[in-house]
Amino acid sequence: MSTIHIRVKGMSCGHCASSIEGGLMKLEGVMRANVDLAGKEVTVDYEEGVIHVETLSRKIKDLGYEIVSP
Amino acid sequence: MSTIHIRVKGMSCGHCASSIEGGLMKLEGVMRANVDLAGKEVTVDYEEGVIHVETLSRKIKDLGYEIVSP
Numbered sequence: 001m002s003t004i005h006i007r008v009k010g011m012s013c014g015h016c017a018s019s020i021e022g023g024l025m026k027l028e029g030v031m032r033a034n035v036d037l038a039g040k041e042v043t044v045d046y047e048e049g050v051i052h053v054e055t056l057s058r059k060i061k062d063l064g065y066e067i068v069s070p
Numbered sequence: 071m072s073t074i075h076i077r078v079k080g081m082s083c084g085h086c087a088s089s090i091e092g093g094l095m096k097l098e099g100v101m102r103a104n105v106d107l108a109g110k111e112v113t114v115d116y117e118e119g120v121i122h123v124e125t126l127s128r129k130i131k132d133l134g135y136e137i138v139s140p
Binding site for chain 1: 089
């Protein structure tokens with residue numbers, strides 16, 4: 001299992017957090033998704049070989065948020 | 071039909087707007103609910119005698135927001 005911290009712009013409230021966490025959790029290979037609103041960061045535990053980091057970023061973008069890094 | 075403008079604190083994004091508009095529209099006597107995020111205001115068209123203004127305010131509070139006025 002790997003963990004990635006993704007810096008995200010535009011997460012403003014608990015609804016945003018739920019939307020991103022729920023959206024990521026639906027992806028195969030994602031074991032945990034946690035939004036830190038204050039830290040503007042999403043932490044995701046995922047299975048390497050099952051899902052790529054790019055897929056995580058794309059999902060967050062598709063939900064309407066901007067990726068700062070990576 | 072009457073229209074009321076309610077000043078609300080804590081509406082930060084489109085999800086908040088949807089939550090408030092959807093919650094108000096479910097109430098009997100509410101014909102239209104519109105959130106102006108920038109103006110921090112909710113405009114509601116409602117039928118007097120069917121629903122009271124206090125019920126509108128209470129609903130917004132129950133959804134987790136703070137009423138500024140009235």
